[in-house]
Amino acid sequence: MSDFILAWHPEDIELNGVPISNVEHADDILVASGAPPGFQTHLNHSQLWRDCQKAITTRPGTF
Numbered sequence: 039m040s041d042f043i044l045a046w047h048p049e050d051i052e053l054n055g056v057p058i059s060n061v062e063h064a065d066d067i068l069v070a071s072g073a074p075p076g077f078q079t080h081l082n083h084s085q086l087w088r089d090c091q092k093a094i095t096t097r098p099g100t101f
Contacts, residue, residue, distance in 0.1 A: 042067065044083050049076030060084075 042062065049072040050057035059080055061068040069084055071077035088095065 042084070042087055044069070044080050047071065047076040047079055049073040 042060070044059040046057055047059065050059045051070050051072050052058065059070060061070070067084065069077065069080045071080055
């Protein structure tokens with residue numbers, strides 16, 4: 039997952055002035071945004087990355 043990078047979005051959450059759009063731990067990814075349109079943009083980009091990696095998303099892990 040070292041190549042998982044989401045593009046900056048104006049609705050990204052900031053921590054000390056640094057935009058935070060995703061947090062990774064082991065094989066888990068949390069995608070975050072300050073508003074629904076930004077969140078949807080990040081979800082779309084993460085799906086493109088997932089498809090290229092041939093990764094799967096499990097339904098229980100998406101909530």
